[in-house]
Amino acid sequence: METEFADVAEEPAISSIHDRRTVRRVTWRPPPPGWIKCNVDAAFLEVFFGGATAAVFRDHAGNLLTASNSKIAASSPLAAEALAVRKALIIAKNFQLKRIIFESDSLILIQALKSKASIAKIQVILDDILELARNISNCGFTWVPREGNALAHEVAKLTADGSLRQNWPRCKPQVIMNILKEEHYMSLQLTNR
Template identity: 55%
Template sequence: MAVEIFTALMEEAQREGCISGVKLAPTVPVITHLLFADDCILLAKAKEEELYQSILILNRYTDASGQKINLEKSGIVFGQQVPIQTRVNIEEIMGMQTWEIPWVTGTLGKIEEQSANVDAAYSRSTAEGATAIVIRDNFGRLLTEESMRIRAHSSLAAEAEAMRRALILATNLNMEQILIESDNLPLVQAVKSKTYIGEVESIIRDIFLLAESLSNCGFTWVPREGNKVADGVAKCSLAGQLEEN
């Protein structure tokens, strides 16, 4: 009975234009979801309003059936044309990670998207800092890294410079798609919301200009434990334990 309610809710949402679904051919019905035993696939456009409608329906299904969605075993598959920042926003809304499925993109063995972990270390006593950028492909393989000693007036300035340096590196390497990952939440929030932080306004302006020059660029926050490599490289560089590259 609960499954029938779920199907009815999805069909109603599609009729009212709240969820688009997909059509495999012009003359066939729209498909909004597929059910396989205990699994379900939802089909929708990468729009926030459709996501919130899907969440509403899933919550109503949970209330009716007592079954809760296991987010750890759930994931999202995007079309190739969905921008990186849109993907990041959807992941945050849904609380799920992206699943990389080569047969969907048709790019097995081809690098489509890179992620750049950025971090910085800072010494207030010397007004010096060090930036670190670690770029990987979508399979997690290391592509390149960069570390650099800099002059900085604050830790935030050093973090912002690391983000700026990552975009310069991506531009120089002709990377078409790049996701910048930083553990500095205020900085990420400012960049994603297109706002400025006074002490690093000039750097953020550069970040906006560089991001606009790339065909597909996004920004996301990662916890410190997810940024350990870049953090370690920055600290070693500041301590003089690494050669700049």
């Protein structure tokens, strides 16, 4: 009986280890050649009715082209995310970028942008985003899990707590360097498959 119990007790442990090995890790994926990907995120601090936005532009090789981070006033996390996308579109328009994918981990926002749905609390920002997007040829919006948006997430978080300066793309902190290295390595793994 003890042997049978031990065999049964070990089965779930063995299968859960096997399940963990087969789960794929979500990571940043580069855009197709000739395209630019802009990952956006926001950090919202409810006590301050504000937070910070981040927009990180990279090419198909994972090279950092430009980036933006700033503190904002916002009424909700969704409004902060929408302001981050709006700011990224303004940058793209100013640099006259074409063939660009805007990626966010805010599923509600991306669904609203793709379907052109109304969200009363942020409708003014949504209207701005859609108008800006119309002026950029070959522009699209995609959703990514937070793990695939690590760099923009970290930039927004560090900006919100005041520990990241505006010039961070030139003077990258170690935490940012680590994310860039890891994502570059993972993107090389994906392209070599």
